Amino acid sequence: MTEEVIDQSPPPPDPDPIQNSNPLIHPRRVPFEHGLLPIPNLLFADxxxxxxxxxxxxxxxxTNNRVGSPAVSEALSISSDHARLVLETLASVLHSETDPLVVAKPEEVDSIGADVRDLVLFMYVQSYKKLMPRTHKDSAAVADVWPSASAFDGYLSALSPIQASSLRNSxxxxxxxxxxxxxxxxYLQKHIANIISLLADPVEGQGDESSxxxxxxFEHIGFLLHFGDKGSDVPSFSQATPFFKNSNPDIPAVLVPASEVHDWLLKKIASAMESISDRISGKENGPSNASGQEAATVVTCEALNKVPSNDRGxxxxxxxSKTSLFKQASDLKGRSVKVANCHDSVIYLLAPLRYATVYGCSDSTIVLGAAGKAVRVEHCERVHVIAATKRICIANCRECVFYLGVNHRPLIVGDNHKLQVAPYNTFYSHLEEHMTEVGIVPTINRWNESLALGAVDPHDSLSHPTGASDKQSESASCVDPNQFTNFLIPNWFVGEALGSTKDNPFPLPDAYMAVQQTSLKNLEETRQSLRETPLEDNRKRELTTAFHMHFKDWLYATGNIRQLYCLQGD
Incomplete structure (x- = not known):
């Protein structure tokens, strides 16, 4: 079993961004990671x-500068389902936790609607192209032996075996x-002039160029950018600027020329890019990390006991690889989590989370506690994901099974094959407490109402064949109720205070509940029969051995043997 290395050293003291005359600016990650939708009418060439x-x-x-899904549907010429998806996705990535759309109940989304300025910025970033992985160091040799990659076949399958292996193991x-x-x-540096133009108001009588x-x-730029480093931030985006700092709400609003805002933001972005460039070059010139089987398992968390107030880090x-990993609320509470390149393992993240991403994993079971914003599962193979969440997006996955307690329709995009969905199938003692904390409603479970969009993700940097984007992603089938089983989470910390959850908080559909009850009845009848059947000691030993052999075969056949990795050191 690989050794787990956890960075829990306290971070250096953070400067106060308000007092610091030159705080660094950062992009908000979540619109780029959880806010992109492959809807053709949201992709604008200009x-x-x-x-x-x-x-x-x-x-x-x-009305009051807010619009609901009917107005979005009409303005973008998209279906009402897609318009609703736009609003729900925007709500999951908004920068203001107090925005009415963020706190709206599902039945209130259309009546409350989105702020037009946030909606316009959300639509603008749909033009973003994700960063491609670094190429193999011997790319010429790769091209010689693997010249005909199919971009339509998905992200990992579009790579050669050498490239895919490199991506997964290093x-x-x-x-x-x-x-x-x-x-x-x-991206923001290139487009900031357009973004400011969309937020600015023209000055009456001075032409379009004066705004x-x-x-x-200005506060809505906080949808894309924020100030502060390593968990520190300012009360609002405008308080880090020379234009609006200490503005008095009782005084008439200050109007700042858009050109001044543009120049100031460009300087801030350039300074931040220079700082990042120095960090990247420093790492590249430093000692290289071991890879593959020689590398220790790395769990990188900056100050696990410190919950940042923004979405960085x-x-x-x-x-x-080939191990069990357990994290509880004291490790992850309020954090966003990314599980990447994990294989043949069981990972338990039993905590209230904001966002969760599962990327490039295979032959593993990943249990996510309660993700209050969104979950994204991408480029995974033969992975079981068990998640209680408000939203989930599944992209470019193969032969994966998703056991879901989800309040919104699961979104399926990209090149997927043989996906299955099933109702949520587990619990741990603090689950309901964590769900309440992040706002997940157990009485709403839309696990079997998946929405499939395009088979090609237009936000990746691969080129795609003409017409490929018109194809719809392969949807998911439902797990047969007769194949549905509950998942047992072990009690890792005996003696610690237990929560109040005693059972699965998401009600099972009738077909699945009936099978569960039948299985329990059959089990009890078998136990009763064994108790009442007189057997000699040698026959009892033979029967016990047979049970153990069949159970072991079942563990390996279903992949549940991975749950016993935690016992390897015992």
Whole structure:
């Protein structure tokens, strides 16, 4: 079993961004990681030319500058289901936790609607292209032996076996958080002029080139950018600026020329990119990390006991192989988590989470406690995911099974094959407490109402054959009730205070409940029969041996043998 290395050293003291005259600016990760939708009518070749009239159309039908799904459907010429999906996805990635859309109940989403400015920025970033993995060091040799990659066949399958193996077994070929942050900043640097233009208001009588930004409009840039480092931040985006800092709400709103805001943000972005470039070059020039079987399992969490107030710094669990890993609320409470490149393992993350990403894993079982914002599972093979969450997106996965307690329709995108979904099938003692904390409703479970979008993700950087984006992603089938089983989470910490959850909080559908009851009845009848059957000692031993052999065969056949990895050291 690999050794687990956890970085729990306390971080250096953070400077106060308000007192610091030059705080670093950072992109908000979540719109780029959890907010992209492969809906053709959201992809604009020229966002500024297309979105300006759409913004005007939305504003004309807005009430208090907010619009519901009917207005979104009409303005974008998309179905009502897709318009509702746009609003729900926007709600999951908004920067303001107090926005009415974020706290709205499912039945209130259409009546409350989204702020037009947030909606326009959300639509703008649909033009973002994700960062490609680093290429194999011998790319010429790869091309010689694997010249005809099929982009339509999905992300990992579009790579050669050498490339795929490198991506899965070496951290050096995966984009680091710093790489991704630099890529997102580069995108914002290129598009910040258009973004400001969409938020600005023209000055009456001075033409289109003269425009201004109010404090209220400027705050919406916080959807894409924020200040602060390593968990520190400022009360609001505007308080880190020279334009609106210490603005008095009782005084008429200050209007700032859009050109000044543009120049100031460009300087901040350039400074941040320079800082990131120094970090990346420092790591590349430093000692290389071991890879493959020689590398220790690395769980990277900056200050696990410190919950950041912004969305930077997810806990990254990477490279777990042939072992069991357990994290509880004291390790992860309020955090975002990314599980990457883990294989043949069982990973328990029993905590209230914001966002969770499972990426590039295979032959594993991953149990997510309660994810209050969204879960994304991407490029996985033969993985079982057990999750209680508000939303889940499944992209480019093969032969995976999802046991879900989910309040919104599961979203399936990209090149998927042989996916299965089933109702939630486990519990742990603090589950209901964690669900309440992050706002998951146990009486709403839409596990079998998946929504399949395009078979090609237009946000990746691969080229795709003409017409491929018109194809719909393969949807998921439901697990046969006769094949449905409960998943038992072991009690890892005997003696610790237990919560109040005693059973699965999500009610099982009738067909699954009936099978469960029949199985329990058969088990009890078998036990009773064994108790009442007189057997000699040698026959009892033979029967016990037969039971053990069949149970062992079942463990290996179903992959449940992985749950016993935790006993290897005993």
């Amino acid at each position: 966002p500024i030319q297309t979105l300006a009239p759409i913004k005007q159309k939305l504003a004309s039908s807005a 951290r050096r070929f995966m984009p680091s958080p710093a790489d991704e942050e630099a890529h997102q900043l580069s 201004v930004l109010s404090l209220e409009s 997810p806990c990254i669990i990477e490279g777990v």
